[in-house]
Amino acid sequence: QVQLVQSGAEVKKPGASVKVSCKTSGYTFIDYNIHWMRQAPGQGLEWMGRINPSNGDTRYAENFQGRVTMTRDTSISTAFMEVSGLRSADTAVYYCARDLRRWLQYVFDYWGQGTLVTVSS
Amino acid sequence: EIVLAQSPGTLSLSPGERATLSCRASQSVRNNYLAWYQQKPGQAPRLLIYGASSRATGIPDRFSGSGSGADFTLAISRLEPEDFAVYYCQQYATSPTFGPGTKVEIK
Numbered sequence: 001q002v003q004l005v006q007s008g009a010e011v012k013k014p015g016a017s018v019k020v021s022c023k024t025s026g027y028t029f030i031d032y033n034i035h036w037m038r039q040a041p042g043q044g045l046e047w048m049g050r051i052n053p054s055n056g057d058t059r060y061a062e063n064f065q066g067r068v069t070m071t072r073d074t075s076i077s078t079a080f081m082e083v084s085g086l087r088s089a090d091t092a093v094y095y096c097a098r099d100l101r102r103w104l105q106y107v108f109d110y111w112g113q114g115t116l117v118t119v120s121s
Numbered sequence: 122e123i124v125l126a127q128s129p130g131t132l133s134l135s136p137g138e139r140a141t142l143s144c145r146a147s148q149s150v151r152n153n154y155l156a157w158y159q160q161k162p163g164q165a166p167r168l169l170i171y172g173a174s175s176r177a178t179g180i181p182d183r184f185s186g187s188g189s190g191a192d193f194t195l196a197i198s199r200l201e202p203e204d205f206a207v208y209y210c211q212q213y214a215t216s217p218t219f220g221p222g223t224k225v226e227i228k
Contacts, residue, residue, distance in 0.1 A: 035217075045158075045166065045209060047217040061216060095165055100177075106213035107156050109177060111165035 002026040004096055004112035011118045012086050019082040020115045022096030029077035030054040033099040035108055036070065036081045038092040050099070050106075051079055086119045093117075123147055123212050125220035133228040140197040142223045144210035149190045151214035157186055157195045160222075161206045169208075170195065200225070 007021040022034060035050040049060035051070040058070050069082045079096060094115045097108035124147040134140055144155065153173035158166035168177040170186035173193055183198040197204055205227050210220040 044221045045211070045219040047219070097165075100168070100171060105171075106154075106217045107168065107171045107211075108158075108166070109168045111167075114165055 002110045006112040006115045009116040017084040022079045024077045034079040035097045037095045040092040091119045127220040127223045131224045135228045142195040144193045146191040154214040155193045156211045158209045159206045
């Protein structure tokens with residue numbers, strides 16, 4: 001069965017960086033784009049960007065350009081998302097999710113369990 | 122950016138009742154590229170509907186989606202206890218955006 005398992009909760013100081021991992025299993029990793037979303041406490045969902053694991057191609061939401069980097073390691077079927085220059089407004093649960101289709105569709109059918117990132121001095 | 126508005130903010134219903142949730146876009150959503158997700162506290166969202174009306178794998182047929190253009194609806198024909206949750210619509214005609222959510226709570 002398809003599974004996405006994310007790394008554990010992080011506490012960071014303002015200005016620091018955080019890197020979250022998303023280990024996949026149950027399907028061919030390079031066949032489906034991986035997307036990243038975040039959800040601030042008590043708030044809605046925000047799409048951050050996506051990576052094509054087959055070639056590393058990325059696309060970032062405008063709000064995150066220059067501050068987010070998505071990478072992947074095909075040898076371990078894992079995607080990574082790094083946010084730099086953290087501020088308190090970045091406190092949120094970060095989710096990875098798989099695209100529904102092998103061709104990019106921006107619909108998210110399997111999700112990781114979420115990683116809480118807390119930014120606090 | 123396509124902005125999505127959902128109504129009502131909260132829907133108070135009893136098990137067995139019908140729920141009707143609305144999602145309105147700030148402009149027409151090309152090809153009806155509209156999805157619905159369910160989220161329960163402490164859990165990741167779950168895909169229910171994509172393409173405005175196609176049920177995702179394993180989703181019960183009491184969930185149905187409809188609409189076109191800029192107006193979309195998610196209906197739950199008879200609420201089961203496990204259906205009380207927050208529901209989000211999401212458009213993917215342009216850079217993906219989500220609505221603010223509708224909470225379906227037990228009356």
